[in-house]
Amino acid sequence: MQVNSSYGVPSTTPPSALSIAREFVGYFAVSLAGLAVDAIVLLILISGCGLPVVYSSVAAFMAGLAVVYLCSVKFVFAKRRVAQPAIEFFTFAMLGIAGLLLTMLIMQVGTQQLHLDYRWTKIGAAGASFICNFALRKLVLFSRA
Template sequence: MKITPKNMIQTWLKQSTNKISIQFFRYIFVGGTAFLVDFGSLYILTEYFGIFYLLSAAIAFTLGLIVNYLLSVRWVFNKHTLDNRFHEVGIFTMVGIVGLGLNEVIIWFFTSNMHLFYIYSKIISAVLVLFWNFFARRYTIFR
C-alpha cells in the first residue's frame, strides 16, 4: 500500500490501532480536551464561585475524568476491554483517583511551598499526571 497523506491521516486519526505511538498521540488530544474542561472548571469554580482552590481542583478533575473516559474508549483505545463495563469504569476511575491524588499534591506543593499561582501549579500537574494516566490505563485496562 502506497503511503499518502490521506493514509497517514486515516491511520493516526481514524483507524482502530494497538500501536502505542498512535494511541499516545491521540491521548494527547484527549488529555488536552479533558484538561480544558478541568482547567476551565477549576478557574470558574475558584474565581467566580469562590470555592477553595483544592476543592475546585477535585471537582474540575472529576469533570475532566468523565470526558477523558468517554473519548479514550471511543477514540484512543477504540475498545472496551472488560466484559463488565462497571469493572472497566471502576478501574478507569481508580487510575483517575490516583491521578487526582497526584494532581492535588502537585498543585498544593507548588502553590503552598513554591508560592506559584495555582494556575501555574495546575499546568505542571497536568503534564505529569498525563503520563501517569495514559500508561496506567493502557496497561491496566486497554492492553
C-alpha cells in the first residue's frame, strides 16, 4: 500500500515509469534551486558579511538542503512514508551523506588513481551523487510503504 502526502490514505496503484520520470525531472529542478540558494548564501556570508569560509559553507549547504527538502515534499514527491516532518528532514539529510561519500570516492579515484582533471571528475561525481540521492530518497522516504 502506498501512503500519499496526507499520511495514511492507502493507495494500491503502483508508480508508473512516467510518474517516476516526472519526479526525477522535478527533483532535478529543485536540486538546481537548492544549489542556487547554496551559492548565493555562500557569496553573501563570505563577501557580504566577512564570515569564515568553513562556517559559511556549512550554513549555505544547510540553506540549500532546506530548499531541496521543502520543494521536494511540496512539489515533487506525492507519496510520503514518514508522518513527522522533523524525522523526515533528518532522514532526508542523512541520505544526502551517501551522495557526499560517493562524490568523495569518485573525486579520489578520478583525480588520484586515474589522473583525470578535477573539473571533469566533478561533473561525473555530481551526476552520480544526484542519481544516488534521488534513488535513496525516493526509495526510503517517498515511495509506497
